[in-house]
Amino acid sequence: AQSVAQPEDQVNVAEGNPLTVKCTYSVSGNPYLFWYVQYPNRGLQFLLKYITGDNLVKGSYGFEAEFNKSQTSFHLKKPSALVSDSALYFCAVRDSNGGFKTIFGAGTRLFVKA
Amino acid sequence: DVKVTQSSRYLVKRTGEKVFLECVQDMDHENMFWYRQDPGLGLRLIYFSYDVKMKEKGDIPEGYSVSREKKERFSLILESASTNQTSMYLCASSPSQGAGGANVLTFGAGSRLTVL
Known part of the structure; x- marks a missing residue:
C-alpha cells in the first residue's frame, strides 16, 4: 500500500534562511512524487513533481525537491525563505504502476518569521 | 483560467440530513476525486472516478456515495450526515493516465461542512 510521512507538524524559519520540509514515502513500484501548497482559505496548488530522471526537481516560487531513492525521501527545499511562503505544505505519492490514487501526507505548516 | 468549482464554500447541516456536494470542472478531465481534509490527518481519498458513470472507492468511503452522470460533474453525497463528517471537502480533477503519466x-x- 502507498503511504506518505511528513514527520514535522510545523517548521519555523527566519526570512532569508534556507528551509527544508521533509517527506518520506512508500510504494510498491516506482513513485510519482508531488508537493502541493495550501495558502490560508485557498485550495491546494501544485508546486512540483518528480517522475523520473534528474533527482533534483525545480518548481514554482523558487522551490525545489530532491528525490532520494535509497532513503525513500522527497524533501522540499528553498534557498531563501520569504514571509509569503508561510503556508501548509503537502507531500503526495502515486504508484507508477497504473494506479489512480494519489495519497497525501498529513501536511507540514511552515512559518517564516520576518 | 482552468477551474474546478465547488458549489458551496460553507454548509451547515443537521444530523441525519442528506447532503449534496457538487463539483464541476471545465478542463475536460477524465479523472475526478473527492478528498476530505482534517487537521493532522492530511487529505484522505473518499471516492474517485475515471470515467462517466464509473466510480471507485478510496480509503474512507463509508458513509459517502458519489455520482458522475456527466464528464464535467462529480457529486459527493452524504446519505445521512453525522457529526464525524464535519470536515473540509476538496474536489480535484486530472487528465487521464494516457495523457502522460504523473498527472x-x-x-x-x-x-x-459542519454537521450539528
Missing part, C-alpha cells in the same frame, strides 16, 4: 491534480477551493 497533476487541480483542486477546487473546498467546501467546509
